[in-house]
Amino acid sequence: MKRNEKIRCKIMAKWSVDPNISLKRLARKCNKNYYTVRKVVLRLKEGRSMQDKPRTGRPKGLIDKNLEKRVVHIIHRHPSMSIRDIAKKQVLHM
Structure with missing residues (x-):
């Protein structure tokens, strides 16, 4: 699992325990930026995947x-x- 996916899973786990928590408080609990937490929660509410999309460019x-x-x-x-x-x-x- 990639670093960004781990961060999203951590935020998702804490948010799923208490979905009524404010985003600022959730950001403080996860020790992450408010905007990062906001993007992850909005992504969850839309039902999108927590995994990264494949990157563009020349393959390794x-x-x-x-x-x-x-x-x-x-x-x-x-x-x-x-x-x-x-x-x-x-x-x-x-």
């Missing part, structure tokens, strides 16, 4: 697993080969 890690295997294989066979030479070798074999 390698996309082509076969390329990764080939590069690792070349490095194991020729440990002194430079990265530039490995890249040239991969371009020629593709």
